[in-house]
Amino acid sequence: MGGKTLFDKVWDDHVVVPESEQTPAVFYIDLHIVHEVTTPQAFNMLRENKLPVRRPDLMLATMDHSTPTVPVKDLSVLDDPAISAPEPAKQIRQMIVNCEEFGIELHGFGDHHRGIVHVIGPEIGATQPGKTIVCGDSHSSTHGAFGALGFGIGTTEVGHVLATQCLLQRKAKSMAVNITGKLQPGVSAKDIILALIGKIGVDGGTGHVIEYRGETIRDLNMDERMTICNMSIEAGARAGMIAPDETTFAYMKGRDKAPQGADWDTAVKRWKSLKTDADASFDKEVSLDISDLEPQVTFGTNPGMVVSISKPIPKIGDLSFNKAIDYMQVKADQPMLGTKVDIVFVGSCTNSRMTDLHSVAKMLDGKKVASNVRMMIVPGSEALKVQAEAEGLHKIFTAAGAEWREAGCSMCLGMNSDKLGKGQLCVSTSNRNFEGRQGPGGRTVLASPETATASAIAGVIADPRDYI
Amino acid sequence: MEQLTQLTSKTTVLPIDDVDTDQIIPARFLTTTTRDGIGKALFADWRFDAQGNAIKDFPLNAPDIADCKFLVAGRNFGCGSSREHAPWSLFDFGIRAVISSEIADIFRNNSLKNGLVPVIVDNDTHQWLLANPGAEVTVDLEARELRLPTGKAVTFPIDNFARHCILEGIDQTGYLMQNIDNIGRFESNRSWQP
Numbered sequence: 271m272g273g274k275t276l277f278d279k280v281w282d283d284h285v286v287v288p289e290s291e292q293t294p295a296v297f298y299i300d301l302h303i304v305h306e307v308t309t310p311q312a313f314n315m316l317r318e319n320k321l322p323v324r325r326p327d328l329m330l331a332t333m334d335h336s337t338p339t340v341p342v343k344d345l346s347v348l349d350d351p352a353i354s355a356p357e358p359a360k361q362i363r364q365m366i367v368n369c370e371e372f373g374i375e376l377h378g379f380g381d382h383h384r385g386i387v388h389v390i391g392p393e394i395g396a397t398q399p400g401k402t403i404v405c406g407d408s409h410s411s412t413h414g415a416f417g418a419l420g421f422g423i424g425t426t427e428v429g430h431v432l433a434t435q436c437l438l439q440r441k442a443k444s445m446a447v448n449i450t451g452k453l454q455p456g457v458s459a460k461d462i463i464l465a466l467i468g469k470i471g472v473d474g475g476t477g478h479v480i481e482y483r484g485e486t487i488r489d490l491n492m493d494e495r496m497t498i499c500n501m502s503i504e505a506g507a508r509a510g511m512i513a514p515d516e517t518t519f520a521y522m523k524g525r526d527k528a529p530q531g532a533d534w535d536t537a538v539k540r541w542k543s544l545k546t547d548a549d550a551s552f553d554k555e556v557s558l559d560i561s562d563l564e565p566q567v568t569f570g571t572n573p574g575m576v577v578s579i580s581k582p583i584p585k586i587g588d589l590s591f592n593k594a595i596d597y598m599q600v601k602a603d604q605p606m607l608g609t610k611v612d613i614v615f616v617g618s619c620t621n622s623r624m625t626d627l628h629s630v631a632k633m634l635d636g637k638k639v640a641s642n643v644r645m646m647i648v649p650g651s652e653a654l655k656v657q658a659e660a661e662g663l664h665k666i667f668t669a670a671g672a673e674w675r676e677a678g679c680s681m682c683l684g685m686n687s688d689k690l691g692k693g694q695l696c697v698s699t700s701n702r703n704f705e706g707r708q709g710p711g712g713r714t715v716l717a718s719p720e721t722a723t724a725s726a727i728a729g730v731i732a733d734p735r736d737y738i
Numbered sequence: 739m740e741q742l743t744q745l746t747s748k749t750t751v752l753p754i755d756d757v758d759t760d761q762i763i764p765a766r767f768l769t770t771t772t773r774d775g776i777g778k779a780l781f782a783d784w785r786f787d788a789q790g791n792a793i794k795d796f797p798l799n800a801p802d803i804a805d806c807k808f809l810v811a812g813r814n815f816g817c818g819s820s821r822e823h824a825p826w827s828l829f830d831f832g833i834r835a836v837i838s839s840e841i842a843d844i845f846r847n848n849s850l851k852n853g854l855v856p857v858i859v860d861n862d863t864h865q866w867l868l869a870n871p872g873a874e875v876t877v878d879l880e881a882r883e884l885r886l887p888t889g890k891a892v893t894f895p896i897d898n899f900a901r902h903c904i905l906e907g908i909d910q911t912g913y914l915m916q917n918i919d920n921i922g923r924f925e926s927n928r929s930w931q932p
């Protein structure tokens with residue numbers, strides 16, 4: 271019998287009733303993050319069955335997806351059709367009612383920690399090594415950067431966790447992704463994960479929990495590790511994890527919900543055991559050397575359709591490929607470099623943290639956004655907004671002609687008022703370039719904050735290495 | 739949950755790989771707080787043009803679509819977001835099984851909780867189904883079997899528990915509630931508290 275992987279250890283620690291051939295495991299959840307979009311029907315289920323929320327203390331509630339990114343001093347702002355459509359406004363109000371009725375603390379408008387679900391968990395210190403963390407949002411894999419097991423669930427399962435704090439689960443397979451090499455200037459964590467998805471495909475991780483390993487990962491800070499784990503789902507994986515280390519502990523120490531005093535020392539001791547044993551084996555292993563990695567940009571309509579910025583779009587020629595390049599109005603054998611840009615969006619749970627904002631500010635300092643481009647910079651949380659402003663970053667952004675907006679998912683998903691128009695091309699630091707993801711008919715090119723900023727300055731897709 | 743044992747129906751075919759849940763139901767339709775009438779939003783941007791007119795050659799706009807309860811889709815159907823609105827809209831539209839060589843994890847899981855049967859088949863069977871839209875096939879959940887009009891029958895994998903729930907038409911919450919004492923014991927016996 272070999273040793274255990276990090277995933278095995280976290281899994282074993284949460285099995286209430288083991289799985290059998292006939293039944294899945296009853297699996298305990300330590301943190302449930304709830305937002306306005308994927309929960310209303312689950313709260314209705316509780317009402318219909320006269321059930322309470324079992325552990326309101328293990329819920330973390332906020333509003334991010336359908337919220338506007340202009341200041342909301344009071345809710346009547348939502349009645350302005352220029353700011354919000356009536357349906358999202360109703361959803362936001364319903365979230366407030368649901369949290370009040372079921373005794374859940376809500377980080378709503380004006381709260382320092384309102385923000386994108388996957389940004390506030392770590393920020394508030396609720397995301398911790400060894401925890402199981404779920405949310406009705408597939409990018410829950412982000413929390414894996416701390417050595418937690420985070421995965422997305424549907425609304426029925428949201429109801430399960432609200433009522434029982436458990437899920438019915440079958441254990442996934444394990445997959446090691448070994449990353450080696452040192453990043454070149456102008457290349458960042460986003461490029462690593464895009465390159466990985468390009469290599470293994472959007473279904474390369476299906477049925478698996480990925481563990482990212484290797485020297486490159488150890489050198490990354492927590493923001494960068496979150497960028498990588500965030501997009502595990504784009505490779506089809508259930509979750510992505512990174513074993514916690516001193517970098518993790520230094521990030522967490524002193525945060526509101528992190529253990530304090532003697533509890534901190536006990537916790538760190540436990541967390542240090544959360545790593546894959548030397549004699550453990552994985553169901554699947556993949557390696558990626560990033561020494562020569564270039565900035566990556568997507569050309570198609572899923573994150574696996576990605577290319578190095580200096581290279582031409584490959585000619586694949588099957589039905590899905592043809593449909594994608596047709597939609598994107600790009601051509602095989604041509605590079606993405608030089609393609610005209612309408613919008614640049616810096617934000618989302620992938621790239622809206624201080625590391626990202628710092629990179630953007632450094633490149634934009636003293637520069638101007640091209641006149642044909644609208645650049646939007648949207649921090650992941652209200653706390654990040656405050657921190658960035660305390661450092662004066664907003665002055666650099668606005669002096670360059672970029673918009674500095676209120677926290678939220680914003681243009682990541684086209685369900686609040688930040689949307690692309692038909693045919694508009696957006697270089698976006700978010701995680702999905704599906705058809706119409708950012709608004710019907712909109713064209714999304716996924717890239718790093720560095721590539722996005724270079725493109726904003728140039729007015730066309732540009733190589734960040736020419737701008738640093 | 740609606741009960742299903744065995745169903746014979748025509749297929750409709752969407753031969754595209756990696757169809758994501760943003761296509762199945764675009765985000766702007768997720769602003770609903772109920773599930774009512776959600777089938778109207780199914781594939782909204784592929785079924786209708788910007789003026790709201792039906793796009794004629796899109797398979798789900800075929801005149802006989804009401805007779806097609808099975809969707810045969812390209813590889814890796816349902817990738818992307820965890821929105822359960824995706825299986826809800828397929829089910830509300832009338833689809834009872836999605837057949838492909840590969841179905842994304844979260845979508846498959848969400849489907850099983852709503853009585854929408856994910857049928858995963860081998861490449862040869864998949865190719866045959868893609869090439870024969872409108873074929874009348876049988877999904878036999880009891881026997882875990884897909885039967886083609888050619889006489890070929892293939893078994894498909896499906897979780898025992900989820901299958902049991904769909905065969906009986908019961909939802910999974912009840913089983914979890916039966917375990918509430920186990921859950922309480924687990925909470926008080928843990929070596930650390932979240």
Ligand code: SF4
Pocket residue numbers: 334335386387388407409618619620678679682683700701
């Ligand atoms: S930023 Fe985008 S991907 Fe992240 S939680 Fe919000 S909508 Fe989902």
